[in-house]
Amino acid sequence: MTFARRSLPVAGLVLGLATLLALAALPMDSAAQMVAAVVLLGGLWIAVSPTDDEHHHTARLIFIVIGVLISLRYLFWRGSYTLYAADWISLISVYTLFIAELYSFAIHALGTFVNVRPLDRPDLSMRAEPADVPRPSVDVMVPSYNEEPELLEITLRAARQMRYEGKVTVCLLDDGGTDQKVNDPDPAKAAAALERRHELMALAERLGCRYITRARNEHAKAGNLNHALTVTDSDLVVILDADHVPTLDFLDRTVPWLARHPDVFLVQTPHFMINPDPIDRNLLQSFSRMPAENDMFYMTIQRGLDFWSASFFCGSAAVIRRKHLEEVGGLAGESITEDAEAALEMHSRGYRSVYLDEPMVAGLAPESFTGFVVQRMRWAQGMTQILLLKRPFMRPGLTWYQRVGYMSSVLFWLFPFARIIFLTAPLAYLIFGLEVYNASVMEILAYTVPHVIATYMVSTALFGRTRWPLISEVYEIMQCLFSLLAVLKVFARPRAPSFVVTPKGETLDDTFISPLSRPFYVLFWLAMLGFAGGVWRMTEYPLSRELTLVVLLWNIFNFITILAALGALLERRQRRAAPRMPVREQGELLLPDSGRMPVDITDLSAGGVRVRLPGDWTAPAVGATATLSAPAPALGRRVELPLVVRSVSGRAVGAAFDLSTERAADDAVAYVFGDRARWQYFQDRRLRKMPVSASLKLFFTLMGAPVRQHVRLGFAGALRATRARLAIVFATKDVAS
């Protein structure tokens, strides 16, 4: 009976796949294929229509199957009729492009499988658990390497105030003040490390936290956490990055899953970023309106993985059961993404993970494009290491769907190969005349166009709320050149990469062009050269005009994404280390002379608040002191926060918190960061689908200014360099004379 219950779904799946493959391989001429494609696309459109609500599971399944069928028919046709060339170089190009397409289809198909039914976990609260359910003890571990004490203080204060009935110990794991660092041969570095150690020890003592450091900086963050595991003894371990500030109810909502289910090893929550990443900040400027880049992963994909019991640890904002973690030897492993690797180990021992899609940790995205690239290269390298060293596809202990889930997550990071090929393939034809794609326009209309439309429709239906059209293309192009080299290094030496800390909380004093922009200029000029080659080809080869036109359209698409990338490479000035979060709340401003003034609170940050005054009140003077009285539902009371007015602009008043007392500092952190509902509200307002036309319009609107700035800054830079050279030349002549 059990065998039948287990075998039937697998048999059904195999039968379904066989039918799908048979239909995909059905031979048809172009005209028949065109009719079939139109009918299938119509069916896809009908199935997609009611899926604004993601709970239409049957409709989701139908459109996924139709979408995959259209793409499979395309690939069968490509594999059967188009892979030929007149010479070896062309043949290599033809196969390279086809392999890139196969990879893209595999990622698309795996993604649709993973996200067929994103899981919504119910709300649990430890306070609602019966009194006889034991409250496990918790160690909150905040590993740090080079972060500022001010940043750490906010995280530690928030961690200390988390509401939980059991025993909680907050530990600061300092890797910047290890014995190795303190005894550095360079006296300046040694002194700085010692000073940092003393400063953080004092901070920990003041906040009632435990300071832990170690002898040597081995295995980076994972080694730091593993060392802490040897000197602590709680049942559960919460891991928070230095900039990841938890809400007050973080433990209350995550621990019940571990208390109720002894086989659950992990409860992961999203990393909610309170500042835009550099691409958003430099180009899109849509932080409050558009889903963040990581929303697609945390709000869709992790939920999809959770359905297949394959959601994994993301390094922070999670609770882990110590027993299970110690069973796999802690976090240190063979890869630099030790978090995902540890989850893989624990999954393969049969333990379960839980993903809670509730923003309960507020963190910082990298401010500069360089920091962003550093972070992404680490992820790409780590996931490739897992692919090569851990081989999730044949890992014993994993179920087949967990293997699919892990392969989907791991293989995604090979996207730089495909992205580069898609960027250069049209250029190979337009500039060098390599026939990389052998098809008539009729065939392209019958096979390629439906495949592209179907892929787009399925992706939009699955991910449209958390990722707008064209956004993925820009993010991938921005990363692909650097990640490609990083991934190639892993293929050459899988164990070589080392952990690099992502810089957080940086400030940028001036607007400048990112030092990483050179390859994008090369791509820009290559695309321009492609246009010139296309026009020449149109005039010289009239017989292949239609194909040239199609390839030119492809090049235009690439050109738009390259232009967008150039826009994102213009690093905008960022002087504020503590990002402001827009809010819509009410409070009262208590002024010594004017009494209680009702105000709208328009934004909050770790350091202060901006409020809007009602029309009939006089604004306080800059430098005046006041108190903000506001309801703090997460605390269950009002907070009274002392302020100093810093700026007045019309009805808007900016004020800094006066954090001179412990009570004020605690309340400020609890008020600004403690409320999960505020983060949820902010996120929900960004979630909506965007049609491709609107997305294109957004791009065109935004791209003009950055391109002009590039030209201006580029000329200014060239002028400065020329002046400097001339000055050196004249100075040398003067010295010589």
Add this chain to the structure above:
Amino acid sequence: MSMTYAVPDLENQAARRSIATWYTELRRVQRSEAAARATRAAGATLLLAAVAVGLFLTVARPASEILWLQASGLLALAGVLITPVAAARRTYLYHRRVFLARKLYDKGLRVDRSGRLVTDEAHPRVVLNDAAAAGHPASP
């Protein structure tokens, strides 16, 4: 006192009436839009099925009974009549919904997933629900 997005003064009879009217209409528009969407999908299904059957009959089975072709023609006709009308209605209702939602948003209100009119805040308060919209505002 002028506030940018204060919760509306529910003691003000006129404001309360207009908010209740917008909310009632918005709920009705939401329901009608869902119906129009379903009708459009049904019409498109009919049209598609008819086209598929018609194409199959003419291409693969040209010697079939004419009755089948006539039936598919009738289906296609129904689809052609239903689909554009439903699509146009859905578009109109969509714009109307956005218009009404914008009016409520300007008053600091929104309709939540349960269909209640709530304040547009992180910790929303219920202002009206469907039953109350008939004339009994819930206590804010």
